[in-house]
Amino acid sequence: MKKITTLLLISLSSFGLQAQNFIQAYQNRANMVTQTNITNNLLEFEALGVKTTGSAANTNAFNWLKNKYLSYGYSVSQISEDPFTFGGTTSSKNLIITKTGTVYPNTYVIICGHYDTITGPGVSDNGSGTSIILEAARILKDIPTEYSIKFIHFSGEEQGLQGSGHYADNVVFQNNIRQLNIKVVFNLDQVGGKIGNTNNAIKCESDQAGLTGNNAQSLAMTQQLATCTTLYSPLQTVMSNAYSSDYIPFEQNGDIITGFYENVRSFNEHTVNDTFANVDPVYVFNVGKAAVGALQHFAVATSVLGTNEVAANSLESVKIYPNPAKDYLNIELPKDIKNFNLEITDLNGRLILNKENETKINVSGFTNGAYLCTIKANDKTAVRKIIIGK
Template sequence: MQKIGYLLFFLVGVNLSFSQSIEDIINQVSNANLQLSVSELSGEQATIINGTSQTIVSRVQSNNDLAANYIEERLSALPNLSVSVQNFNTNGKNIIATQIGQTNPNDIYIVCAHYDSVTTFCADDNATGVSAVLEIARILSSQCLDNTIVYALWDEEEIGLLGANYYAQQAADETNGNTRDNILGVVNMDMIGYDGDAPGTVGDNEFDIDVRNIANSISIKDDLIAILNTYTFDLDVIVVNPGTSASDHSRFWNQGYSAVLVGESWETNDQTPDYHTSGDQKEDIDFHYMTELTKLVTAYMATKSGLIALDNTVTQTQTELIANSTSGTYQWFNCDTSAPISGETNQVFTPLATGNYAVEVNNGSCTEMSTCFNFSVLSTEDFLEWEVNVFPNPVTSILRIENLTKTEIRILIHDISGKLIETYNSQKELTEVSFNNINSGIYFVTITSETKSSTFKIVKE
């Protein structure tokens, strides 16, 4: 019998991370992320662009290359996205990130916002919309989807909706052998941060859905309201029909596509008082309200794009992290460095240092990343030889575990590749574990209590 020294990763009980339900997707929307993005896009806080600290002092269409670079870098850092810059005139450029659907790649949903402005700052118009699109991309890019999502940030909205108009015309073009893009829905987010109540307080939290009876636009409105009534949001909807044509969604209406505008309530005259002025700054934004609107559109996009049931969940025990997916390939990551951990490609991962860890699971066609788990690594004593005894070794049918500690122990059996085979909890003095259905080979039996841990190398004949 060989006993191997072990480290205890002291976390109470078992923790499960789920990222598959719409509810869980909604809960990933981060108010802090939205605040940071608005601060950086409005130039009220410096950010890292092209590897150096810079400030976005302008998003006016004639001088917004730095903002475009910022958006492109943020999207390019996300998994499962193909990012491109669409130049449509001398100065104008749309930033387009495409997440290809695994089942229906030609069925397209677009979530979009314009990033250009008329003057400095312009936090509400439209750093809020851009920040929401970036947050939605952050969350959904880690998921495998049935349908395609396009995350689009338009340029030159403020001088005639030029960026969206170019994209929509290109999508609808059927000349010279082109095929019309099958865009099933467009949700445009333009000015989603102002609510007349004091920021963060309970109030009306009204928002507008601007819609017209063009293509299936009414259905988008209906779906948004259904989601609003299915999950918990601190929002009240105002339907505006016929809705305004003074934003990018209308250029998709012009091409016969389904589209709506989601934003603060101009219909009730509850829009920012600093519209199109340099007074439009972060201090006027109600980030609770903005977060709720971002959650609503996130839920819509997750619902319509179709979450594929690739299991990216993880079981966390006192001693290890276990990917719950039983098929596919695995790569464990250090969340603190965003780097893959060399050699850690098994279903089970035992960290060697305190930190935050996640697993990337690939099923052959797409990849999903789990949420990050925090581990505190503490040295622990081995069991004394008289406290725990594992026999016989080699084993042919029944492995016996003698526990004289009078405390509950957890028993984990892994094969030589690190794959978890069986787990047991026991307070018995003698626990019998069947090896009858386990193939011949080398296995590791880990026994842990609240204060001690030992691993035993066992041979199954």
């Protein structure tokens, strides 16, 4: 994401957003975002390498995404590809997954983000947004929504919004005639945060530039996004302006846009430092909860919990502290967990430590840096990133 963001800061209290109601079913589904899935998605995204548009790694990332949706149970008929070429020779594909609405099947809520990267593996820009979109699709697959949802992963963002521009101008519109009726475009880009920053707030972006006819509607939708964030996640919100990401081609065609962007900018984007070691997975997890809550609101998900909705993995509530740690890590487990296995590995997967049923772990001999702590119990797994700093 090419972004310079010292932007419009507006107090949410001035908007009178309290009228938007909390819905317990939306919270329950937001709580189904798991730290383990977010962490694993980020790690897998990093392992795919530098995903420059048109490269083999970019194609591998596309196939990785497609296989994720198939593993969630989406059918082949729900998955479509939007190939595009730019610069005469470079080609890539956008991936689109469609979930049909029950009341307004021909009106779409789009949740989107780019999967291409430059220079580095792009774990924040934009593995973070990619991971959240995957979690939202997993959780909402069988949840009835009044509006249809399109989960879209764009390529070519880093080369000038090539993929989203192609989709907006050649799929949403064909020969200048609108083909898709869009309620809102909800973009997630660079929401990874950075270890060491205060990652307790998220920028909620609205369209206050470009075409003026959709500005008021974009601001109203972004106010709703901010309210959903405070309802369904622990994050605070900062109102900001949209700038140079995949919602812009839609805005230029008159659509209503909104989006998330990290509040404290990491400045690791487009560098070799945009790695898992420098990202804050807990922040991505919290943004994920906000996104799932907001997406349900935008698409009007059912407020009735289905009998087949899976309860959250209780092991996900494990607490590992302090983090960063110096000499000892404390493990605090849910009361129903009596026996567990704990492994600590480095980010290359090398096993550093393996313990059974120990809740105080001596890490005084560890080298400073980032590690993965994996806890297994009752056929469940929880994965956490830990930092050792002397």
